[in-house]
Amino acid sequence: MKLACITGASSGIGREFARQLSNQGYDLILVARSKDKLEQIAKKCRTRAEVIAADLSKEEACREIAERMKERELTLFINNAGFGNIGLFESCDLDRDLEMIDVNVRAVHILTHEILEQMKARNKGTILNTASVAGLMPGGPLMATYYATKAYVVSITNAIAAELKESGSLVRIAALCPGPVDTDFNDVAGVQFSLPGISARNCVMTALKELKKGRIIIVPGLIVKAGSVLAKLLPRALVMRVLMKGQNKKIEG
16 A cells, blocks of 8 residues: 655645545545645545644644654655745744744654654655755845745755665655746745746656656756756856846746
8 A cells, every 4th residue: 555645735736746646546644724625635536535634833733743644654755835935034024934934844854854763664665845946046035034944955855865875774755846836835925936837737747757766856847957057057146146136026026
Protein backbone atom coordinates (compact mmCIF):
# COMPACT_ATOMS: atom_id res chain seq x y z
CA MET A 1 0.00 0.00 0.00
CA LYS A 2 1.22 3.48 -0.91
CA LEU A 3 0.29 6.24 1.53
CA ALA A 4 0.91 9.98 1.14
CA CYS A 5 0.26 12.82 3.57
CA ILE A 6 -0.14 16.30 2.07
CA THR A 7 -0.28 19.54 4.05
CA GLY A 8 -1.90 22.58 2.49
CA ALA A 9 -4.06 20.13 0.54
CA SER A 10 -7.20 22.27 0.28
CA SER A 11 -6.15 24.29 -2.78
CA GLY A 12 -3.54 24.91 -5.47
CA ILE A 13 -0.52 22.66 -5.63
CA GLY A 14 -1.60 20.63 -2.61
CA ARG A 15 -4.98 19.84 -4.13
CA GLU A 16 -3.28 18.84 -7.38
CA PHE A 17 -0.87 16.55 -5.51
CA ALA A 18 -3.93 14.88 -3.99
CA ARG A 19 -5.53 14.37 -7.38
CA GLN A 20 -2.46 12.99 -9.14
CA LEU A 21 -1.31 10.79 -6.28
CA SER A 22 -4.79 9.33 -5.89
CA ASN A 23 -4.78 8.56 -9.62
CA GLN A 24 -1.46 6.76 -9.07
CA GLY A 25 -3.00 4.55 -6.39
CA TYR A 26 -1.92 6.35 -3.22
CA ASP A 27 -4.19 6.42 -0.20
CA LEU A 28 -4.14 9.96 1.18
CA ILE A 29 -4.05 11.94 4.39
CA LEU A 30 -5.10 15.50 3.59
CA VAL A 31 -4.20 18.33 5.98
CA ALA A 32 -5.34 21.97 5.91
CA ARG A 33 -7.35 24.46 7.95
CA SER A 34 -10.64 24.03 6.09
CA LYS A 35 -12.32 20.71 6.83
CA ASP A 36 -15.11 21.45 4.35
CA LYS A 37 -12.71 22.00 1.46
CA LEU A 38 -10.71 18.89 2.35
CA GLU A 39 -13.87 16.77 2.45
CA GLN A 40 -14.88 18.02 -0.99
CA ILE A 41 -11.47 17.03 -2.35
CA ALA A 42 -11.58 13.67 -0.57
CA LYS A 43 -14.89 12.83 -2.25
CA LYS A 44 -13.29 13.26 -5.67
CA CYS A 45 -10.32 11.00 -4.91
CA ARG A 46 -10.27 7.51 -6.39
CA THR A 47 -8.57 6.09 -3.33
CA ARG A 48 -9.19 6.39 0.40
CA ALA A 49 -8.61 9.90 1.71
CA GLU A 50 -8.51 10.81 5.38
CA VAL A 51 -9.08 14.44 6.34
CA ILE A 52 -7.31 16.30 9.15
CA ALA A 53 -8.28 19.91 9.84
CA ALA A 54 -5.33 21.68 11.47
CA ASP A 55 -3.80 25.14 11.77
CA LEU A 56 -0.11 24.58 11.10
CA SER A 57 0.81 28.00 12.44
CA LYS A 58 0.31 26.37 15.85
CA GLU A 59 3.14 24.19 17.15
CA GLU A 60 0.79 21.85 18.98
CA ALA A 61 -1.07 21.11 15.73
CA CYS A 62 2.20 20.19 13.99
CA ARG A 63 3.24 17.91 16.83
CA GLU A 64 -0.21 16.28 16.91
CA ILE A 65 -0.01 15.47 13.20
CA ALA A 66 3.47 14.03 13.60
CA GLU A 67 2.24 11.90 16.49
CA ARG A 68 -0.66 10.58 14.42
CA MET A 69 1.72 9.64 11.61
CA LYS A 70 3.54 7.23 13.94
CA GLU A 71 0.64 4.85 13.44
CA ARG A 72 1.06 4.96 9.66
CA GLU A 73 3.80 3.82 7.33
CA LEU A 74 4.04 6.84 5.07
CA THR A 75 5.44 6.37 1.59
CA LEU A 76 5.49 10.11 0.93
CA PHE A 77 5.11 13.19 3.12
CA ILE A 78 4.60 16.53 1.36
CA ASN A 79 5.19 19.73 3.35
CA ASN A 80 3.16 21.96 1.09
CA ALA A 81 1.35 24.43 3.38
CA GLY A 82 2.58 28.00 3.03
CA PHE A 83 1.71 31.54 1.96
CA GLY A 84 3.32 34.85 1.02
CA ASN A 85 2.95 38.60 1.41
CA ILE A 86 4.24 41.66 -0.40
CA GLY A 87 5.32 45.18 0.57
CA LEU A 88 8.19 47.07 2.13
CA PHE A 89 9.58 45.05 5.01
CA GLU A 90 8.84 47.68 7.67
CA SER A 91 5.36 48.29 6.26
CA CYS A 92 4.23 44.66 6.30
CA ASP A 93 2.06 43.58 9.20
CA LEU A 94 4.42 42.03 11.75
CA ASP A 95 1.89 39.51 13.05
CA ARG A 96 1.21 38.35 9.50
CA ASP A 97 4.94 37.95 8.85
CA LEU A 98 5.37 35.96 12.05
CA GLU A 99 2.46 33.72 11.08
CA MET A 100 4.16 33.21 7.71
CA ILE A 101 7.36 32.16 9.46
CA ASP A 102 5.36 29.78 11.64
CA VAL A 103 3.76 28.09 8.63
CA ASN A 104 6.54 28.31 6.03
CA VAL A 105 9.44 27.53 8.40
CA ARG A 106 8.45 26.33 11.85
CA ALA A 107 5.80 23.87 10.69
CA VAL A 108 8.07 22.53 7.95
CA HIS A 109 10.91 22.16 10.45
CA ILE A 110 8.83 20.32 13.05
CA LEU A 111 7.13 18.00 10.59
CA THR A 112 10.31 17.25 8.65
CA HIS A 113 12.17 16.48 11.88
CA GLU A 114 9.49 14.17 13.26
CA ILE A 115 8.54 12.43 10.02
CA LEU A 116 12.19 11.95 9.09
CA GLU A 117 12.82 10.19 12.40
CA GLN A 118 9.89 7.86 11.73
CA MET A 119 11.02 7.10 8.18
CA LYS A 120 14.62 6.49 9.21
CA ALA A 121 13.44 3.94 11.77
CA ARG A 122 11.87 2.00 8.88
CA ASN A 123 14.64 2.98 6.43
CA LYS A 124 12.16 3.95 3.74
CA GLY A 125 10.01 6.87 2.68
CA THR A 126 10.32 10.25 0.98
CA ILE A 127 9.76 13.83 2.16
CA LEU A 128 9.03 16.56 -0.37
CA ASN A 129 9.18 20.15 0.89
CA THR A 130 7.44 22.74 -1.26
CA ALA A 131 9.79 25.71 -1.39
CA SER A 132 9.97 28.18 -4.30
CA VAL A 133 12.43 29.48 -6.85
CA ALA A 134 12.45 32.43 -4.42
CA GLY A 135 14.48 30.21 -2.11
CA LEU A 136 17.24 30.01 -4.73
CA MET A 137 17.60 33.79 -4.98
CA PRO A 138 19.90 36.02 -2.87
CA GLY A 139 16.88 37.80 -1.43
CA GLY A 140 13.52 39.25 -2.35
CA PRO A 141 12.97 43.00 -2.10
CA LEU A 142 9.30 43.73 -1.33
CA MET A 143 8.80 40.05 -0.41
CA ALA A 144 11.65 39.85 2.09
CA THR A 145 10.06 37.49 4.60
CA TYR A 146 8.64 35.11 2.02
CA TYR A 147 11.96 34.76 0.16
CA ALA A 148 13.77 34.22 3.46
CA THR A 149 11.37 31.46 4.52
CA LYS A 150 11.80 29.62 1.25
CA ALA A 151 15.60 29.96 1.40
CA TYR A 152 15.38 28.22 4.78
CA VAL A 153 13.42 25.34 3.27
CA VAL A 154 15.93 24.91 0.43
CA SER A 155 18.91 25.09 2.79
CA ILE A 156 17.62 22.59 5.32
CA THR A 157 16.50 20.19 2.59
CA ASN A 158 19.94 20.23 0.98
CA ALA A 159 21.61 19.62 4.34
CA ILE A 160 19.35 16.70 5.27
CA ALA A 161 19.79 15.15 1.83
CA ALA A 162 23.57 15.20 2.31
CA GLU A 163 23.24 13.61 5.75
CA LEU A 164 20.99 10.85 4.41
CA LYS A 165 23.39 10.10 1.57
CA GLU A 166 26.39 10.01 3.90
CA SER A 167 24.65 7.57 6.24
CA GLY A 168 23.55 5.28 3.43
CA SER A 169 19.89 5.67 4.36
CA LEU A 170 17.20 4.70 1.85
CA VAL A 171 15.06 7.63 3.03
CA ARG A 172 15.00 10.54 0.60
CA ILE A 173 14.19 14.24 0.78
CA ALA A 174 13.72 16.88 -1.91
CA ALA A 175 12.53 20.47 -2.35
CA LEU A 176 10.10 21.63 -5.01
CA CYS A 177 11.06 25.14 -6.20
CA PRO A 178 8.48 26.40 -8.69
CA GLY A 179 8.22 29.87 -10.11
CA PRO A 180 4.76 31.38 -10.69
CA VAL A 181 2.00 28.76 -10.56
CA ASP A 182 -1.63 29.47 -11.40
CA THR A 183 -3.10 28.95 -7.92
CA ASP A 184 -4.79 30.92 -5.12
CA PHE A 185 -1.33 32.05 -3.92
CA ASN A 186 -1.68 35.32 -5.87
CA ASP A 187 -4.84 36.32 -4.03
CA VAL A 188 -3.46 35.44 -0.60
CA ALA A 189 -0.20 37.30 -1.20
CA GLY A 190 -1.94 40.20 -2.94
CA VAL A 191 0.26 40.02 -6.04
CA GLN A 192 0.02 39.68 -9.80
CA PHE A 193 3.00 37.80 -11.25
CA SER A 194 4.87 39.56 -14.04
CA LEU A 195 5.65 36.21 -15.69
CA PRO A 196 2.96 33.78 -16.87
CA GLY A 197 2.47 30.97 -14.40
CA ILE A 198 2.54 27.26 -15.17
CA SER A 199 -0.44 25.14 -14.28
CA ALA A 200 -0.57 23.31 -10.96
CA ARG A 201 -1.01 20.14 -13.03
CA ASN A 202 2.30 20.60 -14.84
CA CYS A 203 4.06 21.67 -11.66
CA VAL A 204 3.01 18.51 -9.82
CA MET A 205 3.67 16.24 -12.81
CA THR A 206 7.22 17.58 -12.98
CA ALA A 207 7.68 17.24 -9.22
CA LEU A 208 6.64 13.59 -9.14
CA LYS A 209 8.65 12.75 -12.25
CA GLU A 210 11.85 14.39 -10.96
CA LEU A 211 11.33 12.89 -7.50
CA LYS A 212 11.49 9.42 -9.03
CA LYS A 213 14.80 10.36 -10.66
CA GLY A 214 16.28 11.22 -7.27
CA ARG A 215 16.47 14.97 -7.86
CA ILE A 216 16.97 16.99 -4.66
CA ILE A 217 16.13 20.48 -5.95
CA ILE A 218 13.23 20.39 -8.42
CA VAL A 219 12.59 23.51 -10.53
CA PRO A 220 9.66 23.13 -12.96
CA GLY A 221 9.76 25.12 -16.20
CA LEU A 222 12.72 25.88 -18.47
CA ILE A 223 12.46 29.68 -18.11
CA VAL A 224 12.39 29.56 -14.32
CA LYS A 225 15.18 26.98 -14.21
CA ALA A 226 17.34 29.14 -16.49
CA GLY A 227 16.60 32.18 -14.35
CA SER A 228 17.64 30.40 -11.16
CA VAL A 229 20.96 29.42 -12.75
CA LEU A 230 21.54 32.92 -14.12
CA ALA A 231 20.89 34.45 -10.70
CA LYS A 232 23.91 32.55 -9.36
CA LEU A 233 26.17 33.89 -12.11
CA LEU A 234 25.19 37.56 -12.18
CA PRO A 235 26.37 40.17 -9.65
CA ARG A 236 24.19 40.15 -6.55
CA ALA A 237 23.37 43.87 -6.83
CA LEU A 238 22.06 43.37 -10.39
CA VAL A 239 19.94 40.39 -9.37
CA MET A 240 18.42 42.38 -6.52
CA ARG A 241 17.56 45.28 -8.86
CA VAL A 242 15.88 42.90 -11.28
CA LEU A 243 13.92 41.27 -8.47
CA MET A 244 12.85 44.65 -7.12
CA LYS A 245 11.57 45.63 -10.55
CA GLY A 246 9.69 42.36 -10.81
CA GLN A 247 8.05 42.76 -7.41
CA ASN A 248 6.96 46.30 -8.29
CA LYS A 249 5.25 44.90 -11.40
CA LYS A 250 3.39 42.44 -9.17
CA ILE A 251 2.06 45.31 -7.06
CA GLU A 252 1.23 47.45 -10.08
CA GLY A 253 -0.46 44.51 -11.80
